[in-house]
Amino acid sequence: MSNAPAKPATAISPTRQEEFPEWYQQVIKASDMAENSEVRGCMVIKPWGYGIWENIQRQLDRMFKETGHSNAYFPLLIPLSYLAKEAAHVEGFAKECAVVTHHRLEAQKQDDGSVKMVPTGELAEPYVIRPTSETIIGAAFARWVESYRDLPLLINQWANVMRWEMRPRIFLRTAEFLWQEGHTAHETRAEALAETEQMLRVYETFARDHLALPVLTGEKSPRERFPGAESTLCIEAMVQDRKAIQAGTSHFLGQNFSTASGIQFTGRSGAREFAWTTSWGVSTRLIGTLIMAHSDDDGLVLPPRVATQQIVILPVTPKEDSKQAVLDACDALAKELRALQFAGEPLRVQVDRRDLPGGTRNWEWIKKGVPLRIEVGPRDLEKGSVAVSRRDQGLKEKAFVPTAEFVSSAPGLLESIQAGLLARATVFRDAHMVRLTDREEFERFFTPRNADKPEIHGGFAVVDWAGSSEDEDALQKQLGVTIRCLPFGDEWHQPGTCFYTGQPSTRRAVFAKAY
RNA sequence: CGGGGCGUAGCUCAGCUUGGUAGAGCGCUUGCUUUGGGAGCAAGAAGUCGUCAGUUCGAAUCUGGCCGCCCCGACCA
Structure with missing residues (x-):
């Protein structure tokens, strides 16, 4: 019997029941997704977390392209006066804007010999670091649109934005966050309304089929509406503490922003008209939503479609003389798997060759939420099989499957995990x-x-x-x-x-x- | 901006009341032993104790200023 303190029953402490917010922080830490940075309210997104974002980006981007949108990029800095163009908009964001007022630093020697950097070169007009880009994109649209023939304009931007939040929470509400913002201009009200609804449906589909999140779709009440919007549509998810998270929004802006920015065109009848605009976005908050919706007391649980890695192969090398054979078999297996596809993309497979005790390594991947863990050892080589563990099942559960059979079933297993997570989240949501x-x-x-x-x-x-x-x-x-x-x-x-x-x-x- | 709490090793923290010049666990490095499971033993590296000033022969410890962070509210994707 060991004198060492017993390992806790769960990898994450506290558990969800004990203290949900702290559990959330611990899951992020244990999975090595992100950490708080030295900059207040800002996070460092580490590779395991950023990989999820890259998958979200790539998959959503394809859906945007399929619905006719193109990507573009606009400046990080917005002239202060632009923000003031739309009354409700400026009021909504004024309290959380970071403002750039200088463009130069001067080194000043202090009495104690140290050097202090002092801002000089004050700007005639300060810039605001974009909290959202309606105004600066509106100004561009005003230049680009002359005739109804120039419409619709269907633009998306992948960018970072900054909102000086009072109380940041990693992934859910950070001062700087990554997102996409779609901005479109249309000839008619009906077209703009249809666009607003279409993009909400894109978000709903993405949340359901990629993130395994059942979401409610609908409209925000006037007091929850985006500042300056005529209506705000939303997808709303429930997470495991039964709270709601706004996971994405699509705004019908009417002619408010086109009037403010002068997006005008000559219509079919020859009259000058204001365009009808929309904007819509999702952010790195989706990652926070994922964590809270699917993870358990042993750490992260990732839906396969957005998982940074979908399959991790763990070589079991107890004896030196069989070690190389095991490692070679693992590499060969990885290669075979990577040639397969799941949901239209090549399987993402990693071989963990690190020389660590097997249990330690296994727990690490449990906490990182990788959907499938595959163990390959000398005994498996002899039998021509592998040991398969699913993150959505008991941690000790292990299926010994002939290697060829496993390979051909791998995409199906991922599909089954993906579907299982959605079903579980739906049952939970409906129950509450x-x-x-x-x-x-x-x-x-x-x-x-x-x-x-x-x-x-x-x-x-x-x-x-x-x-x-x-x-x-x-x-x-x-x-x-x-x-x-x-x-x-x-x-x-x-x-x-x-x-x-x-x-x-x-x-x-x-x-x-x-x- | 209100109300609480905290700054000591990479992480979590003890030491502070009763000043004497730095500790634990985890992690890290190395060696041996282990190895189908978050390993054992041994050795080692690692901290101007947030910062500035004051009191003192002497400050992580006492006093004051400043800075920063976390939690709870108001604000919010």
């Missing part, structure tokens, strides 16, 4: 999305039993709603909940009685606590 009809029920639903250390509670409350923005404000103050989504679809447009005001209502809303 409940129909509520009166105020008391609603309050009970969103009130933890233990006020000092709130347990995981609540979820998505589906209610008949006819309230105002003020009513929504009051509910946020009282219970910390907001309307996450006014979902689309006939089943959400039933006549009823508002649970809050008692007035007749025509539609249902989803309330939840949110990230």
Whole structure:
């Protein structure tokens, strides 16, 4: 018997039940995805995390191209005056802007001999580091559009943006984050509305089929709307503490920004008209959403389609004389697997040749959430088989499969894991999305039993709603909940009685606590 | 911006009340032993104790200023 302290039952401590926010941080640390940087509110995305982003980027980008969009790039810095062009927009972002006021540094010797760098060369007009690019892209669109024949303009940009958030949380809300922002201009209102909806559907499809996230689609209430938008559509996900995360948004901007930026064209009748614009985006927040939705108390669990590596091969080399044969077999297996495809892309396979105790190495990959772990040792070589472990099943479960059989079944296994994660997340979401009809029920639903250390509670409350923005404000103050989504679809447009005001209502809303 | 907490080795922290010149665990390096499972033993490397000033013969420890970070609220993809 060992005197060493027993290893905890789970790789991650605390568990989700014990302390969800801390669990989230620990999963990120244990999987080596990212870390906080020396710059306040900013993160360093490490290879394992950035790989996920690259996969998201590549796969989404293909969907954007398939719907007719082209990529372009606009400046990081936006003239201060541009931001002021749209009243609601400037009000929405003014409180979180980083401003560039100087363009030069001067070294000044201090009395103690040290050197202090002092900004000089003040700019006539300060620049704002883009919190979003509607205004500067709007200015470009104004130059590019002359005739209805120039429309629609369908542009996307992959970029970083900066919002000086009060309370950063890695991946979910960082001061600088990576995203894509689509910006389009159209001849008619109907076309722009169709675009707004089309891109929401792209996001919904991507979330479901690539991230294994079931999302609600619908519209934001006026108080949750993007500053300057006429309407904001959203996909809303539920994560394992039953809170909501806005995973993507698509905005119908009407003619607000075209008027502000002067995006005008000569129409079919010869009259000068303002274009109808949209914008839509998803960010590195998707990674945070993934983590919170799928991971467990042993660490990250990645959907195969976006996993940095889908299969890791672990050579088991207990004896020196068989070591080389095992390593060669692993390389050969990796090569065979990489020649196969899953979801239209070559399999991503890594051989972990590091000379570490087997258990240590195995646990590392569990914590990194790699979908399939394959062990190959001398005994397997003799039998011509491999040991296969799935991240979505028990950690000790291991299937011994003839090598050739495993190779041909690998894409299918990944598909099964991908589908399993979506099914599991859907069951969870549905189990915690409940129909509520009166105020008391609603309050009970969103009130933890233990006020000092709130347990995981609540979820998505589906209610008949006819309230105002003020009513929504009051509910946020009282219970910390907001309307996450006014979902689309006939089943959400039933006549009823508002649970809050008692007035007749025509539609249902989803309330939840949110990230 | 309000309310709490904290800055000591790569990480997590002890030491501070009662000043005497730096510790543990994990991690890292090396060797031996192990090896189908987050290994054992041994040796080793690694810290101007956030910063500036004060008190003192002497400060991680006492006093004051400053800086930074984390958590909880308001704001938010």
